[in-house]
Structure formats: structure tokens, C-alpha cells
Amino acid sequence: METVNKKEFACKIAEKGGFYKKDAVKMTELFWETLLDYLSEGKKVNFYGIGHFELKTVREKEARNPKTGEPCIVPEHRKVKFYSSETLADRIEAE
Numbered sequence: 001m002e003t004v005n006k007k008e009f010a011c012k013i014a015e016k017g018g019f020y021k022k023d024a025v026k027m028t029e030l031f032w033e034t035l036l037d038y039l040s041e042g043k044k045v046n047f048y049g050i051g052h053f054e055l056k057t058v059r060e061k062e063a064r065n066p067k068t069g070e071p072c073i074v075p076e077h078r079k080v081k082f083y084s085s086e087t088l089a090d091r092i093e094a095e
Contacts, residue, residue, distance in 0.1 A: 039080060051084040 004012075006028060014024035038045050039055045046052040060076045 049085055049087040051082055051088055053080060053082050055079070056081045 007025065010025040010028040011021055013019065013028065014021045017024070019027070035045055035053060039053060042055065044052055044054040055078050057076060057078050061074050063072055063074045064070065065072050
């Protein structure tokens with residue numbers, strides 16, 4: 001599976017939407033900044049037909065250091081979760 005970075009993603013937006021690449025990069029950055037603003041406010045961000053993003057709290061847990069094998073504690077932390085919609089999953093399967 002090939003990875004696409006933010007700049008390549010923005011270039012594709014520019015190409016498909018008829019925007020200047022510079023403007024598409026700015027829109028992409030603005031999209032992520034806005035998404036993170038809403039998530040940091042504790043809001044769930046829903047895109048109909050695509051899915052939703054939300055901030056989840058992961059409880060503290062015991063784990064092992066992969067390098068040493070020593071047990072360690074992973075502290076409680078928050079992470080962004082994306083839940084895809086059935087519509088998105090169906091579209092991906094069809095392609």
C-alpha cells in the first residue's frame with residue numbers, strides 16, 4: 001500500500017477542483033486545524049456518508065517495552081478515532 005502525504009493530497013484536490021496548488025495546501029491545512037479545534041472542544045465531527053471523528057480517552061494500562069521486554073505503564077491519554085460509515089465502506093469495496 002502506497003502512502004500519500006499532505007502535499008500530494010492537496011495537489012490532487014487542486015487538480016480535481018481547479019484550484020491553485022498553494023490554495024489547496026492552505027485549504028487542507030485549514031481543514032485539519034478546524035477539525036482539531038472541534039475535537040479539542042470535545043465535539044464529535046460528522047461527515048455524512050464518510051464517517052465521524054471523535055476524541056477518545058484511553059485508560060492507563062500495563063504493557064511491555066518492546067526493546068527490553070520490561071513491564072511498563074502506559075498512562076491514560078486521549079487519541080483521535082475515526083469511524084467510517086457503511087456508505088464509505090461499501091464505496092471502497094466497490095472499487
